[in-house]
Amino acid sequence: MSEERSLNFIEEIIEQDLAKGRHTSILTRFPPEPNGYLHMGHASSICLNFGVAKKYGGKTNLRFDDTNPVTEDTEYVDSIKEDIQWLGFQWEKELYASDYFETLYQYAVRLINKGLAYVDDSTSEEIAEQKGTPTQPGRRNRFAERSIEENLQLFEEMRAGKYKDGEKVLRAKIDMESSNMLMRDPLLYRIRHVHHHRTGDKWCIYPMYDFAHGQSDSIEGITHSICTMEFVPHREVYDWLIEKLEIFPSRQYEFARRNLTYTVMSKRKLLQLVNNKIVAGWDDPRMPTISGMRRRGYTPKSIRDFCDRIGIGKRDNSVDLGLLEHFVREDLNKTAVRRMVVFDPVKVVISNYPDGEVEMLQAENNPEEETITYREVPFCKELYIEREDFMENPPKKYFRLAPGQMVRLKYAYIIQCDSIVKDEQGAIKEIHCSYLPESKSGADTSGVRPKGTLHWVSIAHAVSAELRMYDRLFTEEDMDNVPGEYTDYLNPDSLKIIPNAYAEPALKEAKLGEGYQFLRKGYFALDKDGDADHLVFNRAVGLKDSWAKENKK
Structure with missing residues (x-):
């Protein structure tokens, strides 16, 4: 995290706590529920929790909030761990709320013995009706008058599996007239006869979030339990339970x-996109999931820098996707190796280049490297260039290839268009050129200085590749406030496929997880769908940085 910016309010709290001796060390936690894949919202929380702990010499636990076996799966556990490590963080302990099921059960028994919890036979509809409204107080039902002994027996029978799902719940006895609706005797336990991904069929009662979360924090000794603003109303329940249980005071x-x-x-909408096959899965490169962004070619550093830049506050807002793309582009510019790929080829024949000759030219891998490294690029008589890089009747100030006009081929020679060959439909089939032998890059003695430079590939050595050109998944900027169904705003052009692009042979050595700049085209990453005989690349971002341009000072 940057040391130059001012402290955020969480850091201010931590520094005050350390200065007052409230804590001698910092322990945070990241507590995802394993019911889906992590997205950019989680990335902010990960960077915050792990970041502040690291800054102040503390540690961070990874704790899976696995208290709802209906929606949870080990697939999600594995993906979450992979995402956190890919972002560059490592947890102190890997823990699960289910590790504490016995302790939490005993905590519930303690509340019953204090007369602060009771078993309720009401239906969910009855409970909701009895809670009242924000302007009308709730009322307790007759089950709240059960004796401590009866409640202990019923709760034990709930654990033993005597009752069906929904037949009984355990509730805290707090305040049915509280202005905070969550304090009106919140549910602590419900019955779920469902197989759990870790505990199997050992338990058929499961703690509610409000009962499991704060107590798990306390058991671990979490000093600063950081969560999002929708949990503000839950804090009163959090504090009440810790106080009444007389346990470590996590905050x-x-x-x-x-x-x-x-x-x-x-997460509900993202799951719908996956289940309805609107996208190709949780890691579809159009998804805002960390796995989707990783597959698309985003880098861990770019996401960390983005999260650091947007910071944290106490008011929800939207951040321009262009800012994230700016950080992706900025990092890839420094790290991505350069390669030449022709998307829409037209054939160029260099008439005065020797037949059958192949020349290996030196090309920089990345001009941003401290120590420049090079690769060899084959050059011969027949090449591909982009069809858009030639114009038969060009306008003024057109600096690419045209009849009688010269351009430089990147890393190679200066060529001049002498003639063109068209097919029966009148489309350009071949462009015949001549080259200046004395104009070789790095040893040019021609004295000619063309204004245009084009990328190209040798036809004889070209490697075929499928390119997936991704754009924004939705057409509206503020998807939280659109009328109607959110799926009405899907971008029909969010994915365009170029089935047969042609690349220089060095791309055959491409590896998953590495970034590539296709010269003049954008930043790309190898996709897992391809193989040695069928390369597939995803466009991470284009070369143009609209955000930086619009936000210049």
Whole structure:
């Protein structure tokens, strides 16, 4: 994290706590529920929790909030761990709320013995009706008058599996007239006869979030429990339970969500996109998931820098997707190796180049490297260039290839268009050129200085590749406030495929997880769908940085 910026409010709290001796060390936690893949909202929380702990010499636990076996799966556990490590963080302990099921059960028994919890036979509809409204107090039902002994027996029978799902719940006895609706005797346990991904069929009662979360924090000795603003009303329950149980006083602090423009962050909506096959899976490169961004070619550093830049606050807002793309582009410019790829080829024949000759030219891998490294690029008589780089009747100030006009071929020679060959439909089939032998890059003695430079590939050595050109998944900037169904705003052009582009042979050595700049085209990453005989690349971002241009000082 940058040391130059001012402290955020969480850092201010931590520094005050350390200065007052409230804590001698910092322990945070990242507590995802394993019911889906992590997205950019989670990335902010990860960077915050791990970042502040690291800054102040503390540690961070990874704790899976696995208290709802209906929606949870080990697939999600594995993906979450992979995402955190890919972002560059390592947890102190890998823990699960299910590790504490016995302790939490005993905590519930303690509340019953204090007369602070009771078993309720009401239906969910009855409970909701009895809670009242924000302007009308709730009322307790007759089950709240059960004796401690009866409640202990019923709760034990709930654990033993005597009752069906929904037949009984355990509730805290707090205040049915509280202005905070969550304090009106919140549910602590419900019955779920469902197989759990870790505990199997050992348990058929499961703690509610409000009961499991704060107590798990306390068991671990979490000093600063950082969550998003929607949990502000839950803090009163959090504090009440810790006080009544007389356990380690963990404290909850909230920060605001940062939504991204042109996307949705709701896990429910993302799941619908996957289940309805609108996208190709959780790691579809159009998804705002960390795995999707990794597959698209985003880098861990770019996401960390983005999260650091947007910071944290106490008011929800949306962040321009262009800012994230700016950081991706900025990092890839420094790290991505350069390669030449022709998307829409037209054939160039260099008439005065020797037949059958192949020349290996030296090309920089990345001009941003401290120590420049090179690769060899084959050059011969027949090449591909981009069809858009030739114009038969060009306008003024057109600096690419045209009849009688010269351009430089990147890393190679200066060529001049002498003639063209068209097919029966009148489309250009071949461009016949001559080259200046004395104009070789790095040893040019021709004295000619053309204004245009084109990329190219040798036809004889070209490697075929499929290119997937990704754009924003939705057409509207603020997807949280659109009328109607969010799926009405899907971008029909969010994916365009170029089935047969032609690349220089060095791309055959491409590896997953590495970034590539296709000269004059954009930044790309190898996709897992391809193989040695069928390369597939995803465009991460284009070369143009609209955000930086619009935000110049």
